[in-house]
Amino acid sequence: TPLSIQAYELFQQLSKIVQNTALTNAHDKWCYPWQNPEYSSIKMYHQLQEQEKAPPSFAKIWKCTAMLRYKIFIWLLLHDRVNVRNLLHRKKIILPNYKCELCNCSTEETTLHVFWDCPFALSCWDSGRSICGDSAILKNHPSIGGAQEGDWIHLPAAAWGC
Numbered sequence: 001t002p003l004s005i006q007a008y009e010l011f012q013q014l015s016k017i018v019q020n021t022a023l024t025n026a027h028d029k030w031c032y033p034w035q036n037p038e039y040s041s042i043k044m045y046h047q048l049q050e051q052e053k054a055p056p057s058f059a060k061i062w063k064c065t066a067m068l069r070y071k072i073f074i075w076l077l078l079h080d081r082v083n084v085r086n087l088l089h090r091k092k093i094i095l096p097n098y099k100c101e102l103c104n105c106s107t108e109e110t111t112l113h114v115f116w117d118c119p120f121a122l123s124c125w126d127s128g129r130s131i132c133g134d135s136a137i138l139k140n141h142p143s144i145g146g147a148q149e150g151d152w153i154h155l156p157a158a159a160w161g162c
Ligand SMILES: [Zn+2]
Pocket: 100, 101, 102, 103, 104, 105, 107, 113, 114, 117, 118, 119, 120
């Protein structure tokens, strides 16, 4: 079978690495990019982290003062991994229907609907406005407007009972 584009690109990268490697008769040995034969999980973590920078919004989640379970919930939310019916459908879990239970409309229960568009979500965000004041996320909501950055993280987690 032909190579996929990604496999071909990886093959090209590997070819360059092999071409630039001088072979000797010496025995092979493990070495790491930090030029020390000792493995270090911290150094490996930093090595891998250099290649992947998280978007700034993710850093804000982990730096805010919310409880850890709220932070994890928001992280799952941003990765579209909260078990709303749409996700359950994608996981091939059979349910009588995949509509939103909170508003009795015919809209499929997606993450975006449950946490942003659903009338229940609007009422949660609206009640959060009185708690948090003006934040960027609430200002950006089309039907609410109006809170301190980072405070909004408490809202969805608390409102949706995680
Ligand atoms: Zn709804």
